[in-house]
Amino acid sequence: MPERIGITLKVNGEEVRQEVPVRLNLADFLRQELALTGTHVGCEHGVCGACTLRVNGRIVRSCLMLAAQADGCDVQTIEGLAASGEIAALQNAFIEHNALQCGYCTPGMLFAAADYVAARRPPNREAVREHLSGNYCRCTGYQSIVDAVCEVAAQDATKGGHK
Amino acid sequence: MTVFDAPNSYIGRSIPRPNLSRLTQGRGTFVDDIELARMLHAAFLRSPHAHARIVKIDTGKAARLPGVVRVLTGTDIAAVFKPYVGVLTHLQGMRSPPQHPMPADVARCQGEPVAMVVAESRAQAEDAVEAIEVEWEELPAALDMERALEPGEPVIHPDFGNNLCWERNIDTGGVDAAFAAAHAVVEETFHFGRHTGVTLEPRALIADYSKAEEALTVYYSGQSPHMLQGTLASRLQVQEHKVRVVCKDVGGSFGIKIHTYGDEMATCAAAKILGRPIKFIADRQESFVADIHARDHRVTARLAVDKDGHILALEMDDLTGIGPFSMFPRSSGVECNQILNLTGGPYRIPQYRARGRVVFQNKAMMCQYRAVGHPIAVAVGEGLVDLAAAKIGMDPAEFRRRNLLPDDGYPCKSAAGMRFEGLSHQAALAKLLKLMDYDKLRAEQAALRKKGIYRGIGLASMIEVTNPSPMFYGVGGARIAAQDGCTLRLDAAAGLHCLTGVTEQGQGLEAVMTQIAATAVGVTLACVRMHTGDTDKTPYGGGTWASRATGIGGEAVLQAGIELKRRVLEIAARLLKTKPEELDLVESKIVKRGTSEQLMPLYELTRIVYYRTNELPDDIQPELVVTRHYRVKDYAFVFTNGVQASYLEVDTDTGFVRLLKHWCVEDCGRAINPKLVDEQCRGGIVQGIGGALYEHCIYDERGQLVTTTMADYLVPMPVEMPEMEIGHVETPTQTSALGAKGAGEAGTGGAPAAILNAINDALAPLGAKVNAQPSTPEVVLKALGKI
Amino acid sequence: MKAPSFSYERAESVANAIELLARHGPDAQILAGGQSLMPMLNFRVARPAVLVDINPIADLAAIRVDKKGVFIGALARHADIEHSGEVAEQLPLVAAAMPQIAHPAIRNRGTFGGSCALGDPAAELPACCVALGAEFRIAGPKGERSVPAAKFFAGVYTTALEPGELLLGAQFPARQPGYVSRFLELTRRHGDYAMVGAAAHGRLDKGRLSDLKFVYFAVGDRPIMAMGLARAVEGKPLDAATIDAAVAALKDDLDPPGDLHASSVLKRHLAGVIARRMLNEYATHKGA
Structure with missing residues (x-):
């Protein structure tokens, strides 16, 4: 029988207690056990970036982490990030610039973009591209995504300056 | 004044797409997001060999593993699913033998599914797949397309005698004389690598068969729901109107999600069985x-020119080698066919001779993928x-200026027999050079x-097949709709429902149709x-492929909208005791024509209706619903044209190519939403660049695909x-009132040619040239003689 | 691509980890950042009976600086090393390599120890460790031991770690005055494993290099020290003739096997290009 383990974690600010198979990865746990399907699974080997989310405030690949390892962690999914209001400007910029087509990469892309913006980095196109280098988008060709992130990074500049 | 230049027209405006909000909140509905009661999960045992006889399959051990509900083989599926x-x-002359979702006798390429586990979870299904025991008898494989027709090469379908699937020849008759009289002749052999779509959302479906209703519902990540409906109904023997195919959000498709895949068909068959x-x-x-390659x-x-160029x-x-079968129902001959139809298409070419051969081989199946044939024809x-x-x-x-078709010379016909209705090659080139x-x-x-920095400029003019008539598939016997339809329904609160047979793949179809519907009827965008x-x-309808959705589906929306508006104004005129010609419907208000003076809000009219x-006169039907269908009939295809340029730098020590800038001028007729056209171009260009520089499905000498990870x-x-x-240059097509041609594939079609030419332009002073894609560092350095 | 079944144990301390490894024997596998192991599990290539998760051992994540130099703990995340002021100051070679390793989300989770213990010959950090003369600290059932980086990497996915042992981290010598580092790799796409790369560390004095450790990665079964190249430049002016001789010496230094994205011939050629570029950088280096 597959082994199971009890875990307690915070997901989008809410405490979750659950018993899970130890082989279950975090992305599948969130999607299948908690019905948080905004976390998308694209490659299951850490290359495409679709499953990117935050664990303890840092962006990680949720396909490369066991749910068991999230015990005691603070996990934020796209549903929580969107509801928090933190990325409202990014979401608007993505819509305005058509920085998504099919939308499958978008949750992971938004986490990578939010990471860039939250670090108060300047609206430098090369730096943005580098920060998004682990997030695959088949639809857009990336330019509109870079446009959107730079626009928000520039807005941030007028608010408080960059690092 | 037409519907397009009225001040309230949404056409030609870059409005944001209405469906993006949910996708930026993680609230889309992709197939894997759907959970149904008592749902099971499928996993497949796939052939580890390029070509092997299945001597025996023992599923006993697998069937006894935890969570396993059923293990099915090709024989089980064939009992309910017709080939x-x-x-x-x-x-x-095209030929391909009957194909089953899973073969019972011989696997003809690595990855072909041969057994299926249905279990409570995907992980358990994969556990059981590992426990299926197959006794294989390896057979000699035909891998190299260059050798596929040679005597002595293994014949994949012995009844055919050789590995030829299809051959086509075109000859205008005077080619030899033209070459003999030429001032200059150039010749080259080009190699284009295999690649594949890599949609970020993989292929996905859920099949749900109700034995009580004898009805099948399929949630499907795909492009052509009605096509799948027809396939499943005829193969699974379910009444066609009881097969429902539902496509919600689709995570990229690009032609990958429009074919008949054994694993998907077997899943539907298993749902019927279980x-x-x-x-x-x-x-x-x-x-x-x-996935198809x-x-x-x-x-x-080779090309012959006179002394003036x-x-x-x-x-x-x-x-081309297409794998062991021609794919159902679109066939695997179309890419070759397109190449013969399109090569040299932008130019006046008096004499043309071409041969295309499509051969079977023991590799993954090839079929239509974004810009079918165009990247090769253009390159x-x-x-x-x-x-x-x-x-x-x-x-x-x-x-190019000297040879491109003149902008005032339409309609005309190419050497390959393609009929062009109205293109703008010269204007597009002029615009590009300026840009x-x-x-x-x-x-x-x-x-x-002079400083030893080798940069190259590559140009690529092209034509693109869009808005296909039945000449693409229907005349060949495929159950694929060439026409498409739209129903517009105005409800009691003046909300306008727009139902269309074309599908949203992320290209922005819903935005485009919303714009057309709102404009044609005269309502606000928000109420659509x-x-x-x-x-x-x-x-x-046919769905989304061959850049047809806007041009064909959009025209149906326009025509339905025009008729619905006519009905609304007719009723309004009776209620307001005036003539319809005195009225207009603008932004959901009945106004006096030519003014913004509101006589009645639209919702007041719909409430009355x-x-x-x-309150309605007796001869007025309370019916605010209109359906219109549209087909392209005067031309086989409505061609678009465009031109691209690449500027890049070749590191002649490492062979690396650095892309500096890319330009594209596209004429897709009337652009409904210019921003979305731009983004189709950009995304398409990058997909083309993928094939030009990076992407390659590499097989080893035993027919094993070695590029099976994204690393x-x-x-x-x-x-x-x-x-x-x-x-942009806009040359609206006269084949429809909307005037829109397709814009989905030109980027992908033209970019590889622009890149190839730019690399060769960079290498020209060094006397080197490349002729293979992807043009990897290895290819470039070999061309330079450095390795 | 769902991982096969396995058991899972959390190690709360180094002693606990050693004990768990001893208890479960050869079927146990240490799980650190998981950025390489998790894909292998999902591909069902790795088939451990038991995963021993060392992430709870907080002590292992430290980056410490003292007069002996810098100690990087096995569980230090790539991102922590990348953003460490101490690493930037004391180990500029490592600091230069970090942004080239994969992507931000991978670097947030991937660990120093994981990269080294995996023994991937195309990885950046092992080459840096060899170039800088790091010593790996290893805990095992019989106590702790040290292995110099040059002896730690033993082949493709093979290191000096014995079954039952746990990598604790690596001790890097204190930065010596006059020493200059260079790092260069060629990847098709940013963050990919290198087609060819090299990490170099040597004393630069008046335009002459000495004690140069020029370590290639992705050209052999482990990080490869280019001894002939180093001899060719030792104490010589870095002019065209010296650099030509150094590049020529690579012929005997390297015998790279080909892989999917670069044939042996291509790798050999690119190794020469890299050597030339890095030595030219040394030649034009300001401040030495």
Whole structure:
């Protein structure tokens, strides 16, 4: 029988207690056990970036982490990030610039973009591209995504300056 | 004043897409997001061999593992699912044997599914797949398309006698004389690698068969719901109107999600056998081995020109290997067919001879993928054009100016027999050269060359097949709709429902249709609600492929909208005791024509129509619903044209290519939403760049695909991609009132040619040239003689 | 691509980890950042019976600086090393390599120890460790031991770690005055494993290099020290003739096997290009 383990974690600010198979990865746990399907699974080997989310405030690949390892962690999914209001400007910029087509990469892309913006980095196109280098988008060709992130990074500049 | 230039028109405006909000909140509904009660999960045992006989399959051990509900083999599936044959009768002489979802006897490529586990979870299904015991007898494999027709090569379908699937020849008759009289002749053999779509959301479906209703519902990540409905109904023997295909959000498709895949068909068959919903989500490794591949052509071609640089004749020979079968129902002959139809298409070419051969081989199946045939046709044609220009010492832009079809010469017919209704090659080229500041760029290039920096400028003019008539598939016997339909329904609160047979793949279809519907009827954008991708609800249509959705589906929306508006104004006139000609419907208000003076809000009219019919005159039907269908009938295809340019730098020590900038001028007729056209171009260009520089399905000598991870199969990522500037020329097609042609594939069709030409332009002073894609560092350094 | 079944144990301390490894024997596998192991599990290539998760051992994540130099703990995340002021100051070679390793989300989770213990010959950090003369600290059932980096990497996915042992981290010598580092790799796409790369560390004095450790990665079964190249430049002016001789010496230094994205011939050629570029950088280095 597959082994199971009890875990307690915070997901989008809410405490979750659950018993899970130890082989279950975090992305599948969130999607299948908690019905948080905004976390998308694209490659299951850490290359495409679709499953990117935050664990303890840092962006990680949720396909490369066991749910068991999230015990005691603070996990934020796209549903929580969107509801928090933190990325409202990014979401608007993505819509305005058509920085998504099919939308499958978008949750992971938004986490990578939010990471860039939250670090108060300047609206430098090369730096943005580098920060998004682990997030695959088949639809857009990336330019509109870079446009959107730079626009928000520039807005941030007028608010408080960059690092 | 037409509907397009009225002040309240939404057409030609870059409005944001209405469906993006949910996708930026993680609230989309992709197939894998759907959970059904008592749903099971499928996983497949796939052939580890390129060609092998299945001597015995023992499923006993697998069937006893935890969570396993059933293990099915090809024989089990064949009992309920009729075989299919992937030929089109109008591609004369094409042959392919009957194919089953899973073979019972022989596996003919690595990755072909041969057994299926249905279990409580995907993980358990995969556990059981490992426990299935198969006794294989390996057979000699035919792998190399160059050798596929040689005597002694293993014949994949012995009844056929050899591995030829299809051959086509075109000959205008005077080619030899033209070459004999030529001032200069250039010749090249081009190699195009296999690549595949790598949709970020893999192929996915859930099949749910109700034994009580004898009805099948399929939630499907796909492009052509009605096509799948027809396939499933006829193969699974379910009444067609009881097969419902539902496509919600689709995570990229690009032609990958429009074919008849054994694993998907077997999943539907298993759902019928078990009477429980079954989910199949291809994982990434399955995607690489089992999604269709594309390209993989070898083309030898030559071009004859006179002393003034006028093209006299083109001759070419195309060879492609398509895997062991021709794919059902679109066939695997279309890419070759397109190459023969399109090569040299932008130019006046008096004489043309071409041969195309499509051969079977023991590799993954190939079929239509974004810009079918175009990347090859354009790279061959434009590659030859650049070679010819260089040979006679003419600037490649000037060479194009002399040979491109004149903008005032339409309608006309190409050497391959393609009929063009109205194109703008010359205007597009002029616009492109201005956009990129061609002369300045040439000066910069020359200055840098003196410093040992090798930059290249590559141009690529092209035509693109869009808005296909039944000449594409229907005449060949395929059950694929060429027409498309729209139903517009105005409800009691003046909400406008727009139901269309074309589908949203992320390209922005819902925005475009919303704009057309709102404009044609005269309502605000906000009151339009789109319905796509549901065979129970939408008008019968073909879906999204061959850049047809806007041009064909959009025209149906326009015509339905015009008629619905007519009905609304007719009723309004009776209620307001005036004539319809005195009225207009603008932004959901009945106004006096030519003014913004509101006489009645639209919702007042709809309330009367639905709730207070007593106020309606007796001869007025309370019916605010209109359906219109549209087909292209005067032309086989409505061609678009465009031109691209790449500026890049070749590191002649490492062979690395750095992309500096890319330009594209596209004429897709009337642009409904210019921003979305731009983004189709940009995304398409990067997909083309993928094939030009990075992407390659590599097989080893035993027919094993070795690029089965995203670390090995290189897709374009953000850092290496260029900034792209897009310009437009608008030549609306006269085949429809809307005037829209397609815009979905030109980027992908033209970019590889622009890249190839730019690399060769950079290498020209070093006397080197490349002729293979992807043009990897290895290819470039070999061309330079450095390795 | 779902991982096969396995058991899972959390190690709360180094002693606990050693005990768990001893208890479960050869079927146990240490799980650190998981950025390589998790894909292998999902591909069902790795088939451990038991995963011993060392992430709870907080002590292992430290980056410590003292007069002996810098100690990087096995569980230090790539991102922590990348953003460490101490690493930037004391180990500029490592600091230069960090942004080239994969992508931000991978670097947030991937660990120093994981990269080294995996023994992937195309990885950046092992080459840096060899170039800088790091010593790996290893805990095992019989106590702790040290292995110099040059002896730690033993082949493709093979290191000096014995079954039952746990990598604790690596001790890097204190930065010596006059020493200059260079790092260069060629990847098709940013963050990919290198086609060819090299990490170099040597004393630069008046345009002459000495004690140069020029370590290639992705050209052999482990990080490869280019001894002939180092001899060719030792104490010589870095002029065209010296650099030519150094590049020529690579012929005997390297015998790279080909892989999917680069044939042996291509790798050999690119190794020469890299050597030339890095030595030219040394030649034009300001401040030495």
